[in-house]
Amino acid sequence: MYEFTYHQAASLDDAARLVGSLPEGKLVAGGMTLIPTLKQRLAKPSALVDLGALKDLVGIKVAGGTVTIGAMTTHFAVSTSADVKKAIPALAHLASHIGDPAVRNRGTIGGSISNNDPAADYPSAVMALNATIVTNKRRIAADDFFKGMFETALGADEIVTAVSFPIPEKAAYMKFPNPASRYAIVGTFVAKTGSNVRVGVTGAGPVVFRWKDAEAALGKSWNADALKSLSVKADGLNSDIHASSEYRAHLVGVMARRAVAKAG
Numbered sequence: 446m447y448e449f450t451y452h453q454a455a456s457l458d459d460a461a462r463l464v465g466s467l468p469e470g471k472l473v474a475g476g477m478t479l480i481p482t483l484k485q486r487l488a489k490p491s492a493l494v495d496l497g498a499l500k501d502l503v504g505i506k507v508a509g510g511t512v513t514i515g516a517m518t519t520h521f522a523v524s525t526s527a528d529v530k531k532a533i534p535a536l537a538h539l540a541s542h543i544g545d546p547a548v549r550n551r552g553t554i555g556g557s558i559s560n561n562d563p564a565a566d567y568p569s570a571v572m573a574l575n576a577t578i579v580t581n582k583r584r585i586a587a588d589d590f591f592k593g594m595f596e597t598a599l600g601a602d603e604i605v606t607a608v609s610f611p612i613p614e615k616a617a618y619m620k621f622p623n624p625a626s627r628y629a630i631v632g633t634f635v636a637k638t639g640s641n642v643r644v645g646v647t648g649a650g651p652v653v654f655r656w657k658d659a660e661a662a663l664g665k666s667w668n669a670d671a672l673k674s675l676s677v678k679a680d681g682l683n684s685d686i687h688a689s690s691e692y693r694a695h696l697v698g699v700m701a702r703r704a705v706a707k708a709g
């Protein structure tokens with residue numbers, strides 16, 4: 446038996462008030478993770494607070510060298526946005542390779558990063574592009590947001606309202622997808638602005654991480670060959686029926702080199 450009450454938030458304040466006051470209340474955005482989790486009885490919230498009516502949280506703006514994407518913007522909208530394709534084509538490419546059409550039409554960027562699945566695509570872009578996560582309470586730097594597997598810096602009644610991505614000079618994302626779900630077995634996002642290079646790796650470990658040795662090497666020489674002698678340690682990486690930790694460690698290097706070559 447499902448036993449929860451359903452609330453459609455009328456405003457951001459209303460959503461924060463509801464989710465903060467209802468014991469074990471949970472926000473629902475696209476429902477692409479939350480609903481299967483409920484169906485499998487892996488979560489049992491007492492109340493769902495639906496963000497679906499908050500149209501202020503939908504949309505994409507480009508201004509001041511930044512692409513800002515509202516939390517309730519779907520993966521489909523990001524993947525097809527002419528503005529995103531022009532400013533950060535790697536981000537549109539990433540969004541176009543999330544799941545399947547149904548997932549892309551329902552799933553949202555706010556839901557994806559708040560859920561912080563270790564194999565989700567967006568966290569790698571958030572890290573590599575040094576994005577800022579905007580909530581109803583504050584602005585959080587990418588490096589401070591992703592805390593652990595399915596764990597973020599968000600407080601109980603904190604709601605992601607937008608994600609701001611500085612526009613890089615060059616960027617690319619390459620993933621080795623799980624052939625069934627399309628989640629990343631390993632995904633590597635590389636971004637360069639001047640001599641500042643950031644490399645975000647998803648799927649490989651319990652939580653997205655930056656590959657700092659690669660960043661240093663690419664900062665000196667922006668070339669896939671600069672990564673040839675580097676590797677990440679398999680210790681502590683994920684190991685499951687899809688891939689061993691050693692295989693994932695190998696894939697990080699392969700995906701990073703391909704991403705640099707693609708970014709040009």
Ligand SMILES: Cc1cc2nc3c(=O)[nH]c(=O)nc-3n(C[C@H](O)[C@H](O)[C@H](O)COP(=O)(O)OP(=O)(O)OC[C@H]3O[C@@H](n4cnc5c(N)ncnc54)[C@H](O)[C@@H]3O)c2cc1C
Nearest residue numbers: 474475476477478479544552553555556565566605627628
């Ligand atoms: C078959 C399948 C394949 C998938 N493949 C991929 C893939 O290849 N790559 C990938 O990255 N993802 C994949 N996903 C996940 C999908 O991309 C969704 O983005 C993701 O499930 C969460 O987004 P959502 O909007 O559906 O959030 P929901 O499921 O509604 O919510 C997820 C969690 O985030 C919280 N939350 C939602 N919005 C906010 C907010 N604004 N502020 C604070 N907390 C919030 C909710 O309370 C909940 O805990 C897949 C999902 C499915 C079902």
